[in-house]
Amino acid sequence: MKCPSCGCAGMIDKVAEETLSYGGKSMTLHAMHGQFCSHCSEGIWDEESYRRYTEAQEGLVRAVKGDPGADIRRIRKKLNITQAKLALAFGVGKVAFSRYERGETRPPAPLVKLLKLIDRHPDLLDEMQKM
Numbered sequence: 543m544k545c546p547s548c549g550c551a552g553m554i555d556k557v558a559e560e561t562l563s564y565g566g567k568s569m570t571l572h573a574m575h576g577q578f579c580s581h582c583s584e585g586i587w588d589e590e591s592y593r594r595y596t597e598a599q600e601g602l603v604r605a606v607k608g609d610p611g612a613d614i615r616r617i618r619k620k621l622n623i624t625q626a627k628l629a630l631a632f633g634v635g636k637v638a639f640s641r642y643e644r645g646e647t648r649p650p651a652p653l654v655k656l657l658k659l660i661d662r663h664p665d666l667l668d669e670m671q672k673m
């Protein structure tokens with residue numbers, strides 16, 4: 543295989559450590575396999591290592607930013623209410639909570655704050671449902 547960067551034929555198999563950093567957190571992946579150029583040090587991970595790399599990166603971003611979808615699901619389960627009923631109480635579309643919980647749509651920050659408030663004071667939900 544030729545190097546995708548400099549075109550030389552000196553690609554060698556290598557096992558390496560790769561450190562990812564994001565938002566002040568970092569994480570090191572061990573035993574990452576790839577092909578690296580002996581000339582310009584350009585490298586490509588093999589499929590398995592690349593998958594680990596992207597997963598670790600997503601995990602790191604989630605750890606820094608938090609995972610509002612998981613928070614929402616946890617609170618909703620605790621309140622023992624369906625996605626549709628909660629949507630009605632919040633005055634959002636019927637499928638909104640399904641999208642938030644699956645991480646398809648990032649929930650608006652005020653909605654997350656309000657839900658966290660309800661998490662601490664569950665009786666607010668009754669009041670909200672009457673509004």
Ligand SMILES: [Zn+2]
Binds near residue numbers: 550582584
């Ligand atoms: Zn090269």
